[in-house]
Amino acid sequence: MFFIDTIEVTGLGNRSYLAGGACTAVVVDPPRDIDQVIAAAARRGVRVSHVVETHLHNDYITGGLELARVTGARYLVPAAARVAFERTAVEDGDTFAVDADLDLRAMATPGHTPHHTSYVLEEAGSAVAAFTGGSLLIGTVGRPDLVEPRLTERLARAQHASAHRLAADLPDATAVLPTHGFGSFCSSSQAEGDGTTIGKEKAANDALLKDVDGFVADLVAGLEDVPEYYAHMGPANAKGPEQVDLTPPAVAGADDIADRLAAGEWVVDLRNRVAFAQGHVAGSFNFEAEGKIATYLAWMVPWGKPVTLLAESAEQLAAAQRELVRVGIDRPAAAATGEPTSWIRTGETPASFLRATFADLAAHRQAGNLVVLDVRRESERAEGFIEGSVHLPIHHLHQRLGEIPDGIVWVHCAGGMRAAIAASLLDAAGREVVAVDDAFDAARDAGLPLSAGADG
Structure with missing residues (x-):
């Protein structure tokens, strides 16, 4: 047998x-x-x-x-x-x-x-x-x-x-x-x-x-x-790939994290998107450990740029390391575990932004300073999109932030994970952002005007 x-x-x-x-x-x-x-x-x-x-x-x-x-x-x-x-x-x-x-x-x-x-x-x-x-x-x-x-x-x-x-x-x-x-x-x-x-x-x-x-x-x-x-x-x-090293990275303190951000390195927060929105290190990016971290982080980070990982636990950090070595991000530059208050310097406060639903977006739709940003793929948008929305697939966003019109950016995807990544990038760039953490199917139920096809 x-x-x-x-x-x-x-x-x-x-x-x-x-x-x-x-x-x-x-x-x-x-x-x-x-x-x-x-x-x-x-x-x-x-x-x-x-x-x-x-x-x-x-x-x-x-x-x-x-x-x-x-x-x-x-x-x-x-x-x-x-x-x-x-x-x-x-x-x-x-x-x-x-x-x-x-x-x-x-x-x-x-x-x-x-x-x-x-x-x-x-x-x-x-x-x-x-x-x-x-x-x-x-x-x-x-x-x-x-x-x-x-x-x-x-x-x-x-x-x-x-x-x-x-x-x-x-x-x-x-x-x-x-x-x-x-x-x-x-x-x-x-x-x-x-x-x-x-x-x-x-x-x-x-x-x-x-x-x-x-x-x-x-x-x-x-x-x-x-x-x-x-x-x-x-x-x-x-x-012929090198042997994998999954030992814990060097520990980063608050000063080290601040220095790495100032040097333009990527500091990646692995916590879930709800916790990140509520409080995070200003300038850090949110790639949920439970999401497709290897695919999206490897897709978006400039190849070879040092990456520091922030995790809520040693177990979450170890799991993320395992995911990342699979795509050639072999050794984090540094890492820290715990919560944002231990990752920021004395006297500083965590940054935050709002989360919302499509019903919330519909209620605020008439605000003159509101921008709707769709970060889904082309094939997803071809099946329907919110009229008047700006389209930048998530993997293009970090290179094209300057193309987003002025205003409060309400960013959405199909379910919330990619919107959270996008919101963190926008927040780090100094934009006022609202992350729509909702299934796109709810957009029609909320009464938002939808187009039935691609907008070219």
């Missing part, structure tokens, strides 16, 4: 897998913090014999090289991927014995990257699962535009062909186990559901339902901005 354990990396919207039999197992697309993978193998009582990469990842730094070193496993990387370290170069059709009657077969599935490779788990010669990485996802496919813009259409066509190859070669009952698609920006659209099979994808996936020209046109038209930090992930993975 075989087993497959899923290792969730929810902050990045990805999954890794541990699959094997009674004695040995393979790890697919491991996260950089490999301790949880080692713990999963220990719980199963198995030795990791193979570590597998479906592709050189664009959205996170892999733990594959380090995991292979620590466990002594063979490190399987597509042969066409250019890397600076020793590995087992995998070609289409290569097969590797994982355990008794359990094999792993490589299938070339280019599209997400030119060298992308899926791996089929076979028990006694029969396919039972396919680790599809960034190829065939749940209801969609991986983005084809992350390698080189000039290759996007060609890779989109390759995605279509790869999806059809998987569907044609594998039984309908084969489990499809992708790495991306659970909130990852490597997915070309939002995946629905937690599990799928080849048969289910045949009935629902556009890549398997549309002809290649229609599929490519729709896929390319729906692509949105690529997180800026992606540009650093592929090169780091090709070079």
